[in-house]
Amino acid sequence: MQQNKGDYMKNNKLKDNPILRKRLRIIGLILTPIGGICLLIGFLDFFSRDMPTMFWMFFLGIFILFPGTVCLQYGYMGKLARYKAGEVAPVAKDTTNYLLDGTREELAKTINATRGLSHTIKCPKCSEENSKDSVFCNHCGHKLSILCRTCGMQNDADSKFCKKCGGGIEL
Ligand SMILES: [Zn+2]
Numbered sequence: 001m002q003q004n005k006g007d008y009m010k011n012n013k014l015k016d017n018p019i020l021r022k023r024l025r026i027i028g029l030i031l032t033p034i035g036g037i038c039l040l041i042g043f044l045d046f047f048s049r050d051m052p053t054m055f056w057m058f059f060l061g062i063f064i065l066f067p068g069t070v071c072l073q074y075g076y077m078g079k080l081a082r083y084k085a086g087e088v089a090p091v092a093k094d095t096t097n098y099l100l101d102g103t104r105e106e107l108a109k110t111i112n113a114t115r116g117l118s119h120t121i122k123c124p125k126c127s128e129e130n131s132k133d134s135v136f137c138n139h140c141g142h143k144l145s146i147l148c149r150t151c152g153m154q155n156d157a158d159s160k161f162c163k164k165c166g167g168g169i170e171l
């Protein structure tokens with residue numbers, strides 16, 4: 001009986017060990033929010049500053065979040081779900097590795113492109129991207145914004161009143 005139990009524990013180290021599962025739950029519950037916060041900090045930093053210095057937080061977040069979710073999966077799920085987690089985890093791991101190694105550059109490019117768009121305005125006439133402070137389109141000369149005659153503030157081309165001084169804008 002004692003030996004049987006020993007063998008059972010040996011063969012099912014992870015599968016049916018309530019203490020280990022409880023630990024995994026605790027680890028998962030600690031790691032997942034920390035990873036999430038790191039991801040969030042990385043993202044917010046990247047999108048809110050011109051010279052992001054904390055983009056590494058994004059990758060750190062993935063590194064922490066991934067084991068955290070795996071721990072939660074193993075800690076909380078039943079027999080069937082555990083089997084599924086065993087199937088999904090290697091795939092998720094590969095995807096994470098792929099993301100980190102292969103597409104890190106692509107990802108940065110994509111995010112940079114998204115950031116770049118927010119710094120430009122599209123000409124409504126010819127669709128040319130112009131820098132946000134352009135008054136006229138550099139491709140077709142279409143008027144993109146109006147400078148307030150009173151205070152010099154740049155306003156959208158269809159503005160009726162200045163967004164800074166509230167003065168009426170004459171076209
Ligand atoms: Zn244009």
Ligand SMILES: [Zn+2]
Nearest residue numbers: 148151162165
């Ligand atoms: Zn004004």
